[in-house]
Amino acid sequence: xxVESQETNAPxxxxxxxxxxxxxxxxxxHTQVRSKPFVISTLVTVVLIIGGFIALxxxxxxxxxxxxxxxxxxxxxxxxxxxxxxxxxxxxxxxxEAEQLLQDGDVDVIAAFDEESxxxxxxxxxxxxxxxxxxxxxxxxxMDVLDGDAEDSDILYFVAMAFGLIYMLVAMGSGMIIMQxxxxxxxxxxxxxxxxxxxxxxLLAGKILGNSIVALGQFLxxxxxxxxxxxxxxxxxxxxxxxxxxxWFLVFFIPGFLLVASVFAATASLVSRQEDSGSVMTPxxxxxMAPYIVALFGLNNDLVMTVASYVPFTSPVAMSVRLxxxxxxxxxxxxxxxxxxxTTVLVMALAARIYSGALLHTGQRVKLSQALKSEN
Amino acid sequence: MLQLHDICRSFSGxxxxxxxxxxxxxxxxxxxxxxxxxxKTTTMRIILGVLASDSGTxxxxxxxxxxxxxxxxxxxxxxxxxxxxxxxxxxxxxxARLHGFSKEDATQRAENLLVSLGLKDRLTDAxxxxxxxxxxxxxxxxxLVHEPDVLILDEPFSGLDPHAVDQxxxxxxxRADAGATVLFxxxxxxxxxxxxxELVIIGDGKILxxxxxxxxxxxxxxxxxxxxSDADLSWVQTQPGVLIDEITPERVLFQSEESQxxxxxxxxxxxxxxxxFSPILPNLSEIFREFTADKTxxxxxx
Numbered sequence: 001x002x003v004e005s006q007e008t009n010a011p012x013x014x015x016x017x018x019x020x021x022x023x024x025x026x027x028x029x030h031t032q033v034r035s036k037p038f039v040i041s042t043l044v045t046v047v048l049i050i051g052g053f054i055a056l057x058x059x060x061x062x063x064x065x066x067x068x069x070x071x072x073x074x075x076x077x078x079x080x081x082x083x084x085x086x087x088x089x090x091x092x093x094x095x096x097e098a099e100q101l102l103q104d105g106d107v108d109v110i111a112a113f114d115e116e117s118x119x120x121x122x123x124x125x126x127x128x129x130x131x132x133x134x135x136x137x138x139x140x141x142x143m144d145v146l147d148g149d150a151e152d153s154d155i156l157y158f159v160a161m162a163f164g165l166i167y168m169l170v171a172m173g174s175g176m177i178i179m180q181x182x183x184x185x186x187x188x189x190x191x192x193x194x195x196x197x198x199x200x201x202x203l204l205a206g207k208i209l210g211n212s213i214v215a216l217g218q219f220l221x222x223x224x225x226x227x228x229x230x231x232x233x234x235x236x237x238x239x240x241x242x243x244x245x246x247x248w249f250l251v252f253f254i255p256g257f258l259l260v261a262s263v264f265a266a267t268a269s270l271v272s273r274q275e276d277s278g279s280v281m282t283p284x285x286x287x288x289m290a291p292y293i294v295a296l297f298g299l300n301n302d303l304v305m306t307v308a309s310y311v312p313f314t315s316p317v318a319m320s321v322r323l324x325x326x327x328x329x330x331x332x333x334x335x336x337x338x339x340x341x342x343t344t345v346l347v348m349a350l351a352a353r354i355y356s357g358a359l360l361h362t363g364q365r366v367k368l369s370q371a372l373k374s375e376n
Numbered sequence: 377m378l379q380l381h382d383i384c385r386s387f388s389g390x391x392x393x394x395x396x397x398x399x400x401x402x403x404x405x406x407x408x409x410x411x412x413x414x415x416k417t418t419t420m421r422i423i424l425g426v427l428a429s430d431s432g433t434x435x436x437x438x439x440x441x442x443x444x445x446x447x448x449x450x451x452x453x454x455x456x457x458x459x460x461x462x463x464x465x466x467x468x469x470x471x472a473r474l475h476g477f478s479k480e481d482a483t484q485r486a487e488n489l490l491v492s493l494g495l496k497d498r499l500t501d502a503x504x505x506x507x508x509x510x511x512x513x514x515x516x517x518x519x520l521v522h523e524p525d526v527l528i529l530d531e532p533f534s535g536l537d538p539h540a541v542d543q544x545x546x547x548x549x550x551r552a553d554a555g556a557t558v559l560f561x562x563x564x565x566x567x568x569x570x571x572x573x574e575l576v577i578i579g580d581g582k583i584l585x586x587x588x589x590x591x592x593x594x595x596x597x598x599x600x601x602x603x604x605s606d607a608d609l610s611w612v613q614t615q616p617g618v619l620i621d622e623i624t625p626e627r628v629l630f631q632s633e634e635s636q637x638x639x640x641x642x643x644x645x646x647x648x649x650x651x652x653f654s655p656i657l658p659n660l661s662e663i664f665r666e667f668t669a670d671k672t673x674x675x676x677x678x
Contacts, residue, residue: 014443014444014446014447014475014476015474015475015476020474023470023473023474024474027470031459031461031462184459184460185457187457188455188456188457188458188460189453189454189455189456189457190457190458190459192421192424192426192451192453192457193451193453193457193458193471193518193519194474195425195426196424196425196426196446196449196451197447197471197474197475197522198474199443
């Protein structure tokens with residue numbers, strides 16, 4: 001604490017905005033990654049995703065099991081046909097014996113000779129028609145669709161839900177953290193100390209940057225967990241289908257999240273107490289939930305999905321789903337991306353003004369117009 | 377030298393600062409005193425640039441403040457606040473880095489400073505686990521870690537026990553001796569009186585008076601004299617031009633003009649052995665009360 005040390009070491013100019021923002025971002029990341037709730041919730045999510053894929057794998061494997069059947073007076077060629085189509089054949093000497101086996105639950109169904117049937121087999125169930133078992137014997141033609149890829153609508157639904165849910169969970173989680181941090185800094189006035197060292201712009205930029213990196217990390221963790229889950233449960237064939245939509249989703253996710261983060265930060269700067277956050281957060285929350293709701297209710301409505309794929313807040317999910325569906329022209333994702341990026345830049349600039357204007361007003365909730373007008 | 381010229385500020389139409397002008401010199405502890413709502417915190421926030429003034433200028437050594445010169449300021453806000461869950465050494469290091477210190481330098485400084493404030497054993501503790509007094513010391517470290525040339529401290533001593541006051545005072549005095557300008561506000565007038573050579577008094581958003589402590593005391597309040605003697609002093613009551621404040625047979629405290637006081641002393645010497653005779657300057661609380669009384673009178677007149 002001598003005069004000399006001050007003259008030799010003390011920096012004589014403030015940090016550049018970029019350097020200051022990087023420091024702020026570093027602190028945000030550091031603080032979050034080390035917090036217990038964050039680590040636990042990430043681990044739980046990873047376990048759920050991997051577990052989910054494994055569970056899906058088991059359910060899928062169930063119909064591979066052989067169906068026990070009691071064969072009554074069947075010619076050898078018919079018995080062979082049963083064995084080839086996933087039946088486990090038990091010989092029954094008579095119909096009575098076969099019925100006994102079925103009653104006891106040793107077999108699921110009885111197969112008897114029937115001349116009237118096209119394949120000359122009659123299947124007899126216990127108390128209902130053996131539809132499932134009969135399907136083993138049915139012959140299917142090959143199938144395809146004219147428009148788009150042949151992905152079935154179940155998978156499309158699954159992808160839409162997954163994208164919508166991941167986006168909502170990650171954006172909402174990080175958005176809430178940005179909100180809490182901003183209000184906390186305002187509530188306990190550390191913001192005055194911070195702003196005596198760096199600019200409000202640097203603080204906002206650092207906060208958005210840091211939390212976006214954390215959110216991106218969470219997103220990638222979920223993606224890796226999904227791939228691991230598919231690999232472990234032997235469903236890697238889906239991966240090929242999902243690679244491109246996931247890559248697009250990631251590309252859309254980045255500006256989409258910056259947009260959400262800016263809205264949350266600007267919103268939070270309007271209040272000075274955690275208790276008041278409820279009064280301002282509704283619009284931000286609705287913007288985060290919109291993509292999921294669109295995916296949930298608008299999936300089968302082409303018009304809704306097309307419009308949503310251009311609206312900045314819903315486009316990250318809606319456009320990714322449409323890309324998966326294969327219903328887009330080549331320029332559409334680029335156009336939608338352009339709209340999203342421009343909106344993000346504009347909203348960030350607006351958020352910076354609100355943030356700078358409202359950050360040092362404490363006490364009552366700051367009105368939006370007031371924050372925009374205020375210079376300090 | 378830090379100088380404020382005619383600073384005005386209004387909040388939603390209500391003017392809270394009226395042409396506030398004063399200066400604080402390097403190497404000195406300058407006390408900024410005033411009642412609740414007098415405008416101390418607003419003035420300090422304007423000096424720091426966290427709040428804009430409506431008009432007026434602030435200069436440091438003659439040149440207007442810029443982001444660069446303000447980066448050499450240290451600030452302790454009235455309402456204490458740092459990150460509650462962050463380890464104290466980490467957060468002081470973080471603040472030093474925001475002021476532009478390298479990582480190594482910042483870490484070293486943060487630790488040295490916290491140790492000198494008596495927090496050696498708490499470096500890796502989260503702020504919220506510390507007692508109020510210790511949190512206050514961390515807050516002071518936050519204002520000091522970048523070795524600022526100008527220190528603006530809003531009520532730095534409130535909530536501290538006498539031992540902590542001394543520790544903080546020592547660190548502040550070191551900074552002032554090293555050439556820093558230290559301005560701090562307080563409503564604990566006895567503390568300010570003990571610590572500061574320079575005073576600025578603010579009331580209702582106006583600077584009421586400023587200057588050296590002794591000058592202020594001489595300028596304001598009535599001069600009093602204390603006389604003690606072997607002999608009975610009750611005769612003093614009958615002297616012309618003398619107003620008795622306190623009297624016991626061997627000690628008297630009275631107000632009077634200087635010539636009258638000397639007449640009393642001469643008389644006392646004749647009547648017995650004078651043990652002591654000294655002028656008593658008014659203390660800050662009295663000066664402060666006088667200002668408040670003036671205001672009440674004005675209000676009554678209006």
